[in-house]
Amino acid sequence: MVSNTTPWSPSAREREREIYRKNLQARKRVIALISTVLVLGTFSAILLTSPGWDSVKTTFFDLDYGKEVFPTVIRGLVVNIQLTLIGGAAIGIIALALALLKTTKSPALTPFRFIATAYIDIFRGAPLILIILLVGFGVPALRIQGLTNNVIVLGTIAVVLTYSAYVAEVIRSGILSVHQSQRAAARSLGLTSRQTMRYVVLPQAIRRVIPPLLNDFVSLLKDTGLVSILGVTDAVRAAQINASRTFNYTPYVVAAILFLLITIPLTRFIDRQIRLRSEKQNSEGLA
């Protein structure tokens, strides 16, 4: 192996190539830098010297007003986060049940398979905002004793109903992606179809759909902002109250920045997971 060879020093030709490669790299960096400064500089110059810039700045980026509303908006964001976490847990459980029911071949569960299929069709196809309006305003209108009128609870239910359908489809696609030979191997060892699903198919399916599930989680966080239409004081609603009071839209920008502070790192993390996964699969493919 390598350890037995004599000490290596690059040949004259290799040293030439190395110098050439270094020059090339340096030139590329200079071009990138000049291009960036030129383009971004031009854009900022146009933006800052345009006649409307001052009013844009005071309407959307009023720093003092931003600081003033920050505490109320962040209190609202806590509601969004709570809703995302509690809703997310409920969605996970319901979606898994729906996915299993939709893929089952058990004759006794046939009616449930139909129900799961219809449920997914309906809630995946209908706009989330309609479901929120229907549940949030419709349910209290029934005036049924014992049913909650709490808009946070009703809003959460509406979001959970819809997202369970999305996530069920993601899980189901994971289940279908596990190769038939894995099932054959498990069944030939004497495992029942239920044991095969639980110990062989589902663990592989869930692992495969973690990146798309995380994407849905980010969407869920953003879509919790929609429950503000029911009057839930989340980040969006808190911003709206302040903005409509002063006709200054800085609170919306504050809310947007707060959402981005969570979603951008999360999506970066997901992209990294997906990249690592595909690299792993590629290396497996080569083996």
Added chain:
Amino acid sequence: MSAPVLEIVDLRKSFEENLVLHDVNLIVSEHTATVLIGASGSGKSTLLRCINLLEPIDDGLILLDGQEISDPAIDVDLIRRKLGIVFQSFNLFPHMTIRENITLAPIKVQRKSRDEANELADGLLKRFDLLEKADEYPDRLSGGQQQRAAIIRSIAVNPRLLLLDEVTSALDPVLVNEVLSIVRDLKSDGMTMVLATHEMGFATQVADQVCFLESGLILERGTPEEVLRSPSHPKTKEFLKRVHEAGRL
């Protein structure tokens, strides 16, 4: 003569319009190895999958220890516990370590305790020289090691009959031997086996009976001497000639 472990009577199987097995009759006695040879698409794999009840049959009988297992009323899970099958593509469970792959069925199907199953697995892994890989995941093993692990997984449940479906076909030529030597060991243990293979030299060594399949029919059968050295059917001769030309005899 002991009673046959497996008996197949007039088996017929088609995929839609395509007749893949017909008039198949086979008797496999205890502690014997039956080798199925024939070109790809001759029906060897389908026959093994039918025996393991992975494929429903169109007609005929399959009897395991005298019990008709082709009866649709039978509990297939119960029958499959008595049969082991090893596939060409290993089909290990990628999310489990080698030891977990081997102990899954003993724990979940045979209701052994985890300790008992681990002890069984480690014993087999040690015997077949794979113990140091017990805690690795399948993707860390070579093809030959994966196939050996797959064979161990299927014998860990103590099958009455072991079915091996071209277990060396997906392997590098240098890895073939380590897998075949396991099969030889199992044969000398007295395991009853039916195997489909393209390794004619190996077939000669382990087979008690060789069956040559052509277009879903067993055209010729006999001892390895009879079928492989002095075949009588022209199709068998032609097949063996082609195998010989390919350098596999």
